[in-house]
Amino acid sequence: MGVQVVSSASIVEDRGLRAWWSRAERKVVPYVFISPFYILFIVFSVGPLIYALYLSLHRWPGSGPMRHVGLGNYTYLAGDPVFLKSLWNTVYYAIGAFIFILPLALLLALLINSTLIRLKSLFRIGYFLPILTSTVAATLIFLMIFNNQFGLINQGLALLGIPALKWLDEELVKISVLAVAAWRYTGINVLYFLTGLQSIPPDLYEAAQVDGAGTWAQFRYITIPQLRPIALFVGVVTMIGSFQLFAEPLLLADGGPNDASLTLANYLYRMGFTNAKLGYGSAIGWVLALIIFGLSFIQLYLFGAFRKDD
Amino acid sequence: MKRSFTLFTTALLLLSLLIGAGTASAQDEVTLTIWTFGAFFTDLYVAIEDDYKEIAPHVTIVVEEIPFGQLYDNLQGAFVAGVGAPDIADVEQGVISRFLKGEPGLVPLNDLIAPYEDDYIMAKTALYAHQGAIYGIDHCLCPVVLYYQHEIFADAGIEMPIATWDEFVEASAALTEQGIAALVLDDRSWGDYYMLLLQSGSPGLFDAEGNVIVDSPGNIAVLEWYLDLLESGVAIATGDFHATMGLFAEGKIAAVIGADWYAGSLKNELAEGAGNWRAAPLPAFEEGGSRTSTHGGTAYTITTQSEHPEEAWAFIEFALFNEDNKILEYHVNNLLPPVLSHLDNEALLAPDPYFDNQSVGELFLELAPEVPFQERGPWFNEATTLVANAVFEATQGEKTAEQALKDAADELRRQIDFG
């Protein structure tokens, strides 16, 4: 395809422009390609973010005079028992997502991707169904499953002669919330991992087989390194998702009992909206964003996302 | 004769139309926007829209239905923005307190409701009031009664209604023996406790000066009694609404305290229980004491951004004080009118087959003047969150009732100081 036909008259002045463009194109083009995001970011997000930062230095119920408190909201946070409780709950969910949901999703993706298995489409769609189940239906079903006295799990345990467990009380409610989150979000992570697995060139495996590498060696030296970009994506997105977890604790236990399942995002909403503490809510939002940012930065660093040779 | 009458009325109608058209052109066209949640209010507005057009031809009603939750986030956004609020908003009692902080974006309605003060159940305005200003007028009386499955009580040889709670507790031993709970009460929320608190004569969680009374001796005593009901097995906590409905159906729970709208829930969720249920006044805390409480409600409010507050009130008046409209609303959403002169309407007093042909309306009419007064104000949401936790801590035995309420009260005072 390379050579193009250009009329001879324009060829001279065109050559200067072309030569310039062929040098400049690779420098300019990436900025053009990424510009839509930044234009929309400047229009829709920068202003609100600065406004939220400004609000976080004040106490204000949304009307009447604003009271400037400097960093007062932030220092109050450090001694706010419910904030600390919801921070711990949120960390609990995030840890649970990383040690439970992600390995499960990876395992399922590997199995579906392996030559061992047929019916791949069935499993892909089946694992995706939870996220399509309506919240009302899911709530109804999970309350029936987890109810402290009459739930299906406890009915099952009773058949085995095991006394009922209080799935929605303080000790176990976080595990129940995590189970609902696993049910809902495992499938989507299976899809992510599958796209990563699909992008690994098959010739790599073929070459390894020729060299006599076993299944484990192939997994260790081909699959894992090749999966790195998608694993980083899944890691960061899971971090963000679990720190912003909002619906599941409300659906299952209304954030309770006694705030035992409340997340930071729930608490942010309670303060900023239900209680109309706009400044305090903004402070929680900024702290939450900074925590996620810090943890994501660490992940990016560990995955070598900033390395020049990448 | 008949013909001339028809002619006469036609002429009258034409005349009135002409006059109506004349006045309409004289007045500016007004559009009133109403924000509401849920079909059960939208259906009412849609149903009365045309009638209102005849009364006020220059007014156009635009109903914007926004799901519960988002409605109030958007309203808050509009108040902060200073633009974008509707003329009228339906504000549910559980969310009003956030709009009472700072300089409320709602119009005080004291002067407008004043002419109705003998007919309207003024106790219902207390839910939406702060420092003497009334910001909302409730759609609903929401009186609380005891709904009970009459055969369960009859089989156990218990005669209903029962006058006092002490007698109720004593009688329910016959049910407890059979593994039936007389009552269902929530162990992780504030609603049931609060209903009983109001019935006991407490103004709720605040006094008239806005002081926190969460840990007052009276409030502690009611919670201790509440715990006794649960511990003795007279009452059971089920964990959620679905389990409660299932246990009603299985006859494992005999009765429940609930407002007028709870009857709607029963009819909807337990349609096959028709005829099993009856309603009675709440047993009183002492002989001759109050026999009802109130639970829930949604108020008409007018925003300060409205350019037509007079027209907005005129429409609310039409929806709220026109008896036909209130009866229509009752059929749409089961909410009883908070207006005394409407409560003796035949439609409300008719025997109700779901309730074994009892006239439940008669009971409500009798109890309406007893609906208790309460104090709320801008910190009510903070208070209920903490009280819900206190109820849970106490029912779990983590703290005594007194300790749980004292801790909740201290934390509440701290949050109020914080501002």
Added chain:
Amino acid sequence: MDNTPTRRAQRTIAYGFLFFILISMATPFFWMISNTFKEQYEIFQLQPTLIPEEPHLRNYIRLFAEFDFAHHFLNSAFIAVVHTVSHLFLASLAGFAFAKYTFPLKNFLFLVLLGSMMVPLYTIFIPLFVLVIRLGLVNSYAGVIIPGVAAAFGIFFMKQSMEAVPDELLDSARIDGASEFRIYWQIALPLVRPALAVLAVLAFMNSWNDFVWPLVVLRSRELQTLPVVMAGMVGMYRMEHGVIMAASLLSTVPILLLFFALQKQFVRGLTVGAIKS
């Protein structure tokens, strides 16, 4: 070779595990389907029934008769299709740039992009609300679609997927004189088809299910989307579970159709080898 006893045992275990997870994950969905054919009281039974006792279609009939389901369905479909197509294009373009070019400020810009995902919506909800009014976006589909059309999530996903595209392929196209856009369009995109397919499903689903943002922008009933109308069915004093579940089920149909339509794309379409030759 395929039928050695170990291999057969492995296969049995693998299938057993996959089916166990499949059943536990899919059951609530089928329960939802079953509930759409039930009366309210049957939905509430403590011992739930998976097969309805007396199945009927009343919930579906009410849905169309009372809630104008079809109208809001089409509103949602329009928004979701426009969003998905434009988002796929913009996200893959930006993802390509981040994955395959080095340019000054790249790391900083990328962190800004990621950072935009980390701020909870409710932190900036109120200023956004003000902005929508000031920009005159109320009651416009543009106001629903434009703010999220180049969302960071999709860009990040496409960037990570584009990493797998071999640089040599792009360089050899450059030697042939192809423009950078052409390299993106004709070489990189076909290689990441599985990722595009996944993003298409996710973008469509997110747009289809979103209702917080559409509610800020769309006030008039005629314009409103399906989730908004469905949320309105969840009453405070009364809940029509059967109707809500019927609505939920029907609203998943477009996503499922898209999923099936893209089924083949989830699997590697073109191989690197095919492009090389």
